[in-house]
Amino acid sequence: MEKSNHTVTEFILLGFTQDPMMQLILFVLFLMVYSMTLVGNITLIVLIYADSHLHIPMYFSIGNLSFLDLWYSSVYTPKIMVTCVSEDKSISFDGCVAQFFFSAGLAYSECYLLAAMAYDRYIAISNPLLYAQAMSRWLCICLVSISYIGGFVNAIILTSNTFTLNFCGDNIVDDFFCDVPPLVKLACDVKDSYQEVLYFLLASNVITPTLLILASYIFFIIAAILRICSTQGRLKAFSTCSSHLISVTLYYGSILYIYCHPSFSYALEWDKIVSTFYTVVFPMLNPMIYSLKNKDVKEALKKLFKMTSS
Template sequence: MSGSLLSRSGQWQGCFPDDVSSQSPKSQIWRALDSAQAPEKLSFLLRMPCMNNSRGRIGLIHVKVEIPQGTVSMQGANLSAVTEFILVGFSIFPHLQLMFFLLFLLMYLFTLLGNLFIMVTIWREPSLHTPMYLFLCTLSISEVLYTFAIIPRMLADLLSTHHTIALMACASQMFFSFTFGFTHSFLLTVMGYDRYVAICHPLRYNVLMSPRGCACLVAWSWAGGSIVGLVVTSAIFQLTFCGSNEIYHFVCHVKPLLKLACGENVFTLAMGMGLVCITALLGCCLLILLSYAFIVAAVLRIPSAEGRHKAFSTCASHLTMVVVHYGFASVIYLKPKGPQSLEADTLMGTTYTVLTPFLSPIIFSLRNKELKKAMKKTILNKL
C-alpha cells in the first residue's frame, strides 16, 4: 500500500511523492518492530527526501536499517547495555590476596562467634532481660546479617579469578547491605534514647521502655533500614549501565555504580541518593548527640563521684561504638572529593564493612561489666 511505513514483507518500499505519503520532505526516523527478523535484531525505518526523476517532484526514500538489540548509539559512540558486572576489588593487590583472605576470614569468624556468643548470653541470663540488652541482641543480629551480605562474596573473590556478578545479584547485595547497615545506625540511636530515659527519667523508665514500646522501636528501626535500602537500590538500578562493567570496589556500592551509569539524570540521582544517606546518618548522629547532651547535664548534677562514675559506665560501651561506627561511616560517605588512589579507596572501604563489625563484640563485651560477668558465667557453666 502506497505511503505505508513498511510493506507486508518488510522490504524497502522505494521513493514516494510527498502528496502520496502525506509527510513533509524532511528526514525522520521511526522505530518499528520487524516480525520477519530474528528477535535479537531491531528494525529502523529511515525516511529521507529524494527527487523522483520521472515526475520531477520531491519524495521520500524509505530505508530499513537493522542493528543488534542492546546496542545504543550515543553521540557517535556505540555502547552496549550491561547485564553483569566485574568486581575489581582486591585484584589490584595480586600479591596480597592470600594474606587479605586469611585476615578477613579470621575477622569474619570472630565477628560471627562474638555476636552469637552475645546473643546466647543475653538469652540464657535472666538478669539481662532488660530493654538495653534487648537492643544489644538486635544490634548483634544486624551485624551478623550485614557481614553475611558482603564478606562471604568478598572472600570468594579473593580466591577466584572469576569476579563477575549478575545484575540482580548486585542489586540484592546492595539492598541487603544498605538495609542492615542503616538498621544498625537506627538501633544505635534507639540505644542512645534508652540510656537517656534510664539516666534522665529513671522513675518513668518502666513506662517509657515497656515491652511493647521496645518492640515498636526495634520494628521501626528495621522498617527504616528496609526503606532506605529499597529507595537507594531501586533508584540506582533504574539507571542504564553501559560501556565498561568494571566496579572498582569489592562490593556493589553506590558511588562506583554511578560511574558506570549513562543518561541525563545520573547527576541528579547521585545528589539525591547522597542526600538520603547523609541525612539518615547525620540525623541519627544528631539524635544521639542530643541524648548524650541531656545525659551529661543530668550526670553532672549527681552529688557523689561514685554515682557519676556508675552512670557514665552504663553508657561507655554504647558511646564507644557510636564513635567507631560514625567515624568509619564518615570515611565512606563524607570524604572530600579529590584525587585518591584506587588502593586507598579499597582499603578505606574495609574499615566500615569489616573492621567496624569486628570491633563491635569486643567493645560491648569489654566495656560492659554486666555483660562481661554474664559471659564469664556462661563459659564456666559450660566447663
C-alpha cells in the same frame, strides 16, 4: 526490577589487589575477622537470650545490634573471600542488586538503632528508678521495628534509583562489593535528581540520627550525669555511655567520610580501606565494645563457661 542496561548482565569486582600472594594473605585475614565476628556476635546474642539478668531494654537493643552486625558482615565477607581465591571475580546483575539492597537496608537500620539506643541511655540515666516502666517491652519492640522498617524502606528507594542508571558498557567495579561510589563511576547519565536522592538519604539516615545523638548527649545525657551526686555514680553512668559513644563515632564517622563528598571526588583506593572498616571490621568490634567493660556480660559469660565445662 528492570535492569538499567540490558547489555550489563554481570559486574567484575576488582577487590583490593591482583597479586596472588596478597590475595591469599587477605583471604586468611578476612577469614579470621569473619570467624571472630560470628563467634563474638553469636555469643553475645546467646548470652542475652539465656541470662535473665540481661533481660532489660539496654541488652535487647545490643542483641539486635549484634544480629544486624552478624547479618551485615555476612553480606560482604564470604563474597570477598571467594573473590580473593577464585579467578572468577564476577557477580551477576541480580546478585549485585541483592547485595546492594541488603547492605543499604542493614546499614540504615543500624543507624536508626544506634539513635534509639541514645534514647535508651538517656532514660536509664535520668530516671533509673522508672527505667523498666519507661522503656517497656512494647516500646523496645517498636523502636527496633521502626529501625528495621525505616532502614529497608530507604534501601528500596536507593536501590531502585541506582539500578535504573545507565551503565555505559563497562562492568568493572573497582571495589570489593557493589556500592554507590564505584557504581556511580560506571554510570554515564548521573542526573541531578539522583544526586538529590543520595543527599536526601544521607541527611535522613545518617546526618539526622547523628545530630539527634549529639543533641541527646550534649543537652540531656551529660546534664543528667552531672546531676548525679556521687562520683562513683557519675563514673558508672559515663562508663555505661562510653560503649555507645565509641560505636557511634566509629560507625557514623566512616560512613560520613565515604558518602559526604561528591561523586566526582571519589578516591576509590582510599574509600576501599574506609569501607572495609565499617563493613567488615566494625561488626567484629561491636561485641568487644559492649562486653569488655560490662560486668553483667562478663558474669553471664563466666556462667556460660561453667555450664559448658561441667
